Amino acid sequence: EPEVTQTPSHQVTQMGQEVILRCVPISNHLYFYWYRQILGQKVEFLVSFYNNEISEKSEIFDDQFSVERPDGSNFTLKIRSTKLEDSAMYFCASSLIGEQFFGPGTRLTVL
Amino acid sequence: KNEVEQSPQNLTAQEGEFITINCSYSVGISALHWLQQHPGGGIVSLFMLSSGKKKHGRLIATINIQEKHSSLHITASHPRDSAVYICAVGYGGSQGNLIFGKGTKLSVKP
Numbered sequence: 001e002p003e004v005t006q007t008p009s010h011q012v013t014q015m016g017q018e019v020i021l022r023c024v025p026i027s028n029h030l031y032f033y034w035y036r037q038i039l040g041q042k043v044e045f046l047v048s049f050y051n052n053e054i055s056e057k058s059e060i061f062d063d064q065f066s067v068e069r070p071d072g073s074n075f076t077l078k079i080r081s082t083k084l085e086d087s088a089m090y091f092c093a094s095s096l097i098g099e100q101f102f103g104p105g106t107r108l109t110v111l
Numbered sequence: 112k113n114e115v116e117q118s119p120q121n122l123t124a125q126e127g128e129f130i131t132i133n134c135s136y137s138v139g140i141s142a143l144h145w146l147q148q149h150p151g152g153g154i155v156s157l158f159m160l161s162s163g164k165k166k167h168g169r170l171i172a173t174i175n176i177q178e179k180h181s182s183l184h185i186t187a188s189h190p191r192d193s194a195v196y197i198c199a200v201g202y203g204g205s206q207g208n209l210i211f212g213k214g215t216k217l218s219v220k221p
Contacts, residue, residue, distance in 0.1 A: 035209075043154070043197065043211040056208050089152050098142055100209070102154040 002026045004103035006092050012109045013082055021077045021106045023092030032075045033093040033100065034067065036060070043091070049075065082110045117198050117212035124219050130185040132215045134198030137179065144209060145172050145183050146197040154197070157183070188219045 005024045013019050025032050034046040047057040049067055066078045075094075079086055087110045093100040114137045124130055134143070145157040158165050158172040160181070165172050169188075174181040185192055195216050199209040 033209075037152075042213045043199070043209075045208050045210070048208060058208070091154060099156055099159040100144070101156060102146075104151075104153045107152070 004092055004094055004101050006090075006103035006106050008106060009104065010107045010109070012111065015084055015110055016081050019079050019082055019108065021079075021090050021092075021108070023075045023077070023103055024073050025075055025092065025094030026096075026101055027073070029094035029096050029101075031055075031095045031100075032067075032069070033095075034077045035091045035093065035102075036088040037091065037105075038085075038088045046077070079108075082108075084110050086110050115198055115200055115210050115212040117196075117215050119215060120213065121216045122218070124188050124217070126189060126219055126221050128188050128219075130188050130192075130217065130219075132183045132196050132198075132217070134181045134183070134212055135179055136198075136200050136210075138202060139176075139179075140200040140202045142201045143174055143181050144199045144201070145181075146199060148195040148197055148214065150194075157196075185217075188217075190219045190221050193218050 004026055007022045011019055032049040035043050036046055037043045045058050047061045047067055048055045064080045068076050089105045089107050091105045092103040116135050118133045142159050142161045144159050147155045147157050160172055160174050169186045171184040195214040197214045198212040201209050
C-alpha cells in the first residue's frame with residue numbers, strides 16, 4: 001500500500017540554523033500539506049500546496065518558513081533560522097480528493 | 112473561527128466494552144476527519160465523512176450536520192485500540208487547513 005514517507009525521523013539543530021524537512025507524498029496525489037504538533041498540544045496546520053504553489057497558509061507560516069516541490073516526488077519544508085519554539089513534530093500529508101494521508105513525522109529539536 | 116471540541120479528554124475502558132468519543136464544531140464544514148495517533152506519534156486516517164455514517168471493521172463514525180456533532184464508536188474494544196483519537200474538520204471547500212481537536216486518549220485494559 002502506498003504511503004507518505006518523511007526524513008529524517010529526528011533532527012536536532014542549534015538555534016539560528018536552517019533545517020530542511022523532507023517528505024515524499026503518495027505518487028498520484030495532488031495536494032500536499034505540512035502540519036506541526038508541539039509536545040502535548042494539538043496538531044496545527046502550517047501550509048497547503050497545490051499545482052506548484054501555496055494554496056493556503058496559517059499565521060504560523062511566517063517568512064521563516066518556505067516549501068518547495070523541487071522535483072516530481074519530494075516536498076520540503078525549510079525553516080531558515082530556527083527558534084526554540086520551533087521544536088515540534090512536523091507531519092507531511094498528501095491527498096488526491098479529500099482524505100489526507102499522513103507521514104510518520106519528523107521530530108525537530110532546537111537547542 | 113471554527114472551534115473543535117472533543118469529549119472525553121481521557122477514557123479508560125475494559126476490553127470488550129463499547130466506546131464512544133464525541134466531537135462538536137462551531138461553524139459549517141465541508142468534511143470531518145477521524146484520525147488515530149499512536150504513542151510513537153504517527154497519524155492514521157480512519158474516516159472522512161460529510162454526512163451520515165461510515166463503518167470500517169469495529170469502527171463506526173457518524174455525523175449530524177444540523178447539530179454540528181460527530182461520534183466515533185468502537186465496538187468490542189481491544190488493548191490494541193489504545194491510542195489518541197483526533198477529530199479534525201475542513202471547511203469552505205478547501206483541500207487543506209484542517210482544524211484539529213485536542214484528541215481523546217483511549218486506554219483499553221485487558
